[in-house]
Structures are given as C-alpha cells and as structure tokens.
Amino acid sequence: MLRRPILMLARSGRVKEMVTTMPVSAGIVRRYVAGERTADAVRATRELVDAGLTTSIDYLGEDTTDEKRAEATVGAYLELLQALHDAGLATSAEVSVKLSAIGQYLPGGDRVALENARRICRAAGNVGTTVTLDMEDHTTTDATLHTLRELRQDFPGTGAVLQAYLRRTEADCRRLATEGSRVRLCKGAYDEPEDVAFTDRVDVDRSYVRCLKALLAGDGYPMIATHDPRMIAIAQHLVDESGRERGSYEFQMLYGTRPEEQRRLAGLGERMRVYVPYGEEWYGYLMRRLAERPQNLSFFLRSLLSQ
Ligand code: FAD
Numbered sequence: 001m002l003r004r005p006i007l008m009l010a011r012s013g014r015v016k017e018m019v020t021t022m023p024v025s026a027g028i029v030r031r032y033v034a035g036e037r038t039a040d041a042v043r044a045t046r047e048l049v050d051a052g053l054t055t056s057i058d059y060l061g062e063d064t065t066d067e068k069r070a071e072a073t074v075g076a077y078l079e080l081l082q083a084l085h086d087a088g089l090a091t092s093a094e095v096s097v098k099l100s101a102i103g104q105y106l107p108g109g110d111r112v113a114l115e116n117a118r119r120i121c122r123a124a125g126n127v128g129t130t131v132t133l134d135m136e137d138h139t140t141t142d143a144t145l146h147t148l149r150e151l152r153q154d155f156p157g158t159g160a161v162l163q164a165y166l167r168r169t170e171a172d173c174r175r176l177a178t179e180g181s182r183v184r185l186c187k188g189a190y191d192e193p194e195d196v197a198f199t200d201r202v203d204v205d206r207s208y209v210r211c212l213k214a215l216l217a218g219d220g221y222p223m224i225a226t227h228d229p230r231m232i233a234i235a236q237h238l239v240d241e242s243g244r245e246r247g248s249y250e251f252q253m254l255y256g257t258r259p260e261e262q263r264r265l266a267g268l269g270e271r272m273r274v275y276v277p278y279g280e281e282w283y284g285y286l287m288r289r290l291a292e293r294p295q296n297l298s299f300f301l302r303s304l305l306s307q
Pocket of ligand 1: 134135136163184186187188189190225226227228231252253254257258274275292293
C-alpha cells in the first residue's frame with residue numbers, strides 16, 4: 001500500500017533536498033549504502049571478498065540534467081576502477097552504471113551516455129573487469145538495450161538488467177539468452193503503469209520464474225538478483241533441472257539486505273555478488289529500498305529525527 005507514495009517521494013526534489021541535508025551516517029542510510037567515498041566502496045568490497053563474495057559497485061546518482069555532474073560521475077567510476085586495481089580487487093568487483101547518471105537526459109543524451117559508458121567499459125576492461133548497465137523506468141528500456149548492443153560490440157562482457165515486472169521482459173530474456181550475454185534478472189523497483197507492468201506481486205513472481213526459465217535454457221550467464229526465499233529456492237531447483245554447473249550463473253543481492261543469506265549461499269558454493277552503492281546521491285536509491293520494505297520507514301524517520 002505504501003509502495004507507490006514512497007516511490008513518488010523518490011522523485012520529489014523538495015523532499016530530497018530536505019532529507020539529504022542529513023549526514024549519511026543516519027542509521028538506515030548506513031545500512032544500505034557503503035559510504036560516500038571511493039575508499040568506502042573499496043573497504044566494503046574488501047570485507048565482502050574476504051567473506052567469499054564478489055561485488056558490483058554503483059556510484060550513486062540518477063536523472064542527471066547537469067553536464068558537469070555526468071562528467072563527475074564518469075570520473076568517479078574511473079577513479080574507483082583504478083582504486084580496485086591498486087587494491088588487487090578488480091577481478092572480484094565489477095561496476096553497475098545507470099545511463100541517466102552519465103548523460104541520458106542531456107541534449108543528445110543517448111549518444112552522450114553511450115560515449116560515457118564506453119569510457120567506463122574501456123577502463124573496466126583495462127583492469128580486467130566488466131560493467132553492468134542498471135535498468136531504470138520503462139521509458140528507458142529500449143534506449144538502454146540499444147546502448148547495450150552497441151557496447152557489446154567492443155566490450156562483449158557488458159551486462160544488462162531485465163525487470164520481471166515488465167510485460168515485455170520474458171521476450172527480452174529469450175532474445176538476450178545468447179552466448180556470453182550477462183543478464184541480471186530482478187523484479188523491478190520503479191512505479192510502473194499497469195499497461196506495461198504486472199502490478200500484482202503474484203503476477204510479478206510468476207513472470208520472474210518464466211523469465212528465469214528462459215535465461216537458464218539459453219547460453220548466456222544469468223545473474224539471479226533477488227532476496228525472495230521462494231525465488232531463490234525455485235532458482236536452485238531450476239538450475240539443478242537445467243543441468244547447469246556452478247559458475248555458469250550467479251546469485252546477486254543488495255548491500256545490507258539479508259547478509260546472512262548472502263553468506264549462506266556462498267558457503268554452499270554458489271557464486272554470490274553483492275551490489276554495493278556508495279556516494280552522496282543516495283536519496284532515490286534509499287527510497288526504493290524503503291518502498292520494498294515499508295517496515296523500515298519508521299526506523300528511517302526516527303533516525304532522521306534523532307539527528
Ligand atoms: P521482494 O518482492 O521485494 O521481497 C520478497 C521477499 O524477500 C520478502 O517477502 C522477504 O521475505 C524477502 N526480502 C526482501 N527484502 C528483504 C529485506 N530487506 N530484508 C529481509 N528480507 C527481505 N531494480 C531495478 O529496477 N533495476 C535495477 O537495475 C536493479 N538492480 C538490482 C541489482 C541487484 C543485485 C538486486 C538484488 C536488485 C536490483 N534491483 C533493481 C531491485 C529489484 O528490482 C527489487 O526491487 C528488489 O530486489 C526487491 O525485490 P526482491 O526480489 O528482493 O523481492
């Protein structure tokens with residue numbers, strides 16, 4: 001019931017301004033966000049790698065209409081990739097990038113975002129790792145998949161995200177389930193209209209299973225991104241049924257969400273990658289996490305009031 005209003009607040013400039021004046025140490029922000037600086041992302045990666053996990057790191061930011069901001073985001077990724085390399089962590093960590101953070105909404109946006117994504121992919125390739133393009137709201141799906149196709153010509157390891165709540169996604173999964181294609185399957189985190197998305201949880205879960213079957217039946221590399229115990233159990237069953245070997249797919253979860261389960265799956269020998277966000281622009285990301293788990297809202301409000 002609270003999901004839609006919280007997701008609307010996620011795009012409210014005024015609420016964002018009010019909330020983000022609070023320091024990042026506010027309890028719940030700290031739980032879901034590794035910190036503000038490159039060193040924080042590297043430290044979080046080190047801790048997770050020591051526990052047998054890998055990471056995909058997101059420099060927070062989205063919907064940028066400021067050219068300097070987009071350029072600063074590219075710079076932050078380049079600095080991060082170099083820091084991971086220097087720390088000997090570049091093969092245990094990749095990066096996740098939102099095209100709206102690197103220029104998609106600027107004039108000539110698709111071209112700008114593509115060129116900026118190329119710079120990040122090139123830097124990632126130079127240190128031996130990869131990039132995954134996050135997926136944002138449905139108005140950007142076609143443009144993001146087009147950019148993915150362009151990037152994969154030069155950087156074939158570039159990954160995509162598909163959202164099971166979109167009605168189109170089962171077909172997209174079939175199209176992308178080809179050799180070398182890395183596809184992260186998640187349920188989807190945005191407020192989407194009914195004509196393009198399933199809005200009932202049961203329908204989203206059913207779609208997730210259909211999409212997973214399509215990915216596992218293909219030749220690509222499925223990245224199973226969910227915290228849902230039912231989806232994880234079904235995925236393990238489908239993996240066994242498909243005859244896929246460990247290492248030909250992976251599980252993914254978000255930093256701070258079900259950390260014990262992350263370690264349990266890694267302990268079973270599953271590949272487990274944790275999505276680690278860092279940076280000052282945490283507002284939109286955190287609001288989506290609250291929309292998924294409104295129980296956390298009262299904790300969040302209390303931690304703001306106690307500042
Ligand atoms: P939900 O339907 O939210 O929850 C199902 C069940 O999982 C709950 O009933 C509970 O048992 C358990 N659970 C869920 N959250 C918690 C929690 N915090 N603590 C304890 N138990 C919990 N979305 C996008 O739109 N684009 C992206 O690019 C994107 N990238 C992602 C990358 C990764 C690695 C992950 C894990 C998610 C990503 N998402 C992305 C978010 C995703 O779309 C979902 O919004 C989010 O993962 C919540 O869905 P869920 O599958 O975990 O299950």
